[in-house]
Amino acid sequence: MEQYLKLARFILDYGQQKDDRTNTGTVSHFGYQMRFNLAQGFPLLTTKKVHFKSVVYELLWFIKGDTNIKYLVDNNVRIWNEWPYEKYKASPQYQNETLTEFVDKIRADAKFAAAFGDLGPVYGKQWRNFNGVDQLTNLLNNLKTNPFSRRHIISAWNPAELQEMALPPCHTLMQFYVSKDNKLSCQLYQRSADIFLGVPFNIASYSLLTFLIAQVSGLKVGDFVYTLGDCHIYTNHFAQIKEQLTRTPRKLPTLKLNPAINSLFDFTYEDISLLNYDPAPLIKGTVAV
Template sequence: MRHPEYQYLDLLARVLDAGDERIDRTGVGTRSIFGAMVRFDLSDGTVPILTTKRVYWKTAVKEMLWFLTGGTNIQSLLRENVRIWTDWPLDAYRRETGEDIGQAEFERRVVADDEFARRWGELGPVYGKQWRRWLGPDGHEHDQIADLVRALRENPTSRRLLFHGWNVAELGAMALPPCHMVYQYHVTSDGRLNCLLFQRSVDLLLGAAFNFVGATALQLMLAQQAGLTPGELIWVGGDVHLYLNHLDQAREQLTRSPRPFPTMTLKRRGADIDDYRISDFEVTNYTPHPPISADVAV
């Protein structure tokens, strides 16, 4: 049987070989295709943590746990040593103040100074806000995650088992509109929980690996909370792209052969969906190739 990671590697090769090259929002430029799908079977305990480069899976899981808190400020992320969201508020700070501050100093200020963090560490109404506190026109806040858990338990055959983050009214206030924007779930008659994640835009070299891990972690938590077992993770990408300063790194990754996927397990059952911590996740038998570094386009 062909290793499932080849789905990702084939996608890398397709974008490299046949992607449409154009200037994008960031000014870096991309090579992109439109429309792609990969499928990973989680039922045997293995999970899609890529092996052709090291993926810092704890960072991805911490990010997902942060989304579930409803948080929108990078201070709590930085206190967990997660720096993947710093680029956007740092860029805003430099533009608005004219101060040529380094990332390390900016992060130090955000962590140490609550007032500074409130002003400059805020990302706007991004993922967590929409997932847990979507504001309706009547002023009522909707907790999409709590509603989903309830529906998985009480009405598992529903075709409305989903949540999303594309709140048109608040897009302009977000540091970055949601990329992974719709998560839909499906429960089989034998109790397997499947997930289809639609991602409108994906940085294939840097972002996709984290998105696979985050979605997997969420699927494991939801399955446990609803008394189900993990099934398939189906990832669908809209604009699937490589930044032009990532092409050499993609070519390097394509020279590597996949190794067996690791397993991910939850060491305890959370009292509810809000009761999980990074220490609850255990990954075993992860032996990847070395990491591949690349710059984030802001």
């Protein structure tokens, strides 16, 4: 994952200081691209531990078309908790619960979760119901019937529904490409990229999606191409990034999928395994909400 470290160095060296929506402050650069050959190993960062379980469950959540954090909470995945909590704090029902107490209520009370756990029409909604269009199902059908099409696209950016979303999509558009030797590649355009917390996760998530779609489409994996718009390091992540830059990347792990699964919608967590992942220790950081 030298590509990731090169990106981090580039932003530290050439980025500009900018204020941001969260009032945290960033060093930012506009426009950057990385490429990962998925046949050479699964691109999960090794200079710090990344929680692969969260990657898998979040992706399965997107694929289901779900937008309520209860599915994630029930599977002990915490990555989306802060956004509905902030919305809950602004409601008349808020009773000074901590974030932990809020999450416990989501887990224990389905009615509470239905009322306060939904993020609005975020990724899963747009993938499966973009103004009535199931983009993901259409993509799968088109890959089989017209693999060399230049229209294998899914967009999460729906201007008509942005105001209803807890957080407008950061990873906004993906395009798939089938080569003459039957390899499936994916290019992701991401408008806003949190280099320390978000980007390692996003690389893994969309690489995993490419592996899953390749299997059910009868294809091999090609490249994951990652195109970034506003790529930034938050000021409260400088020490963590610099710590990573002192570490040497290790051998990439291997992804193993249950070969019996032939529908994208049938994958479960147990069907997806990561082998030989030996990262450097976890480095913690606070998410900017």
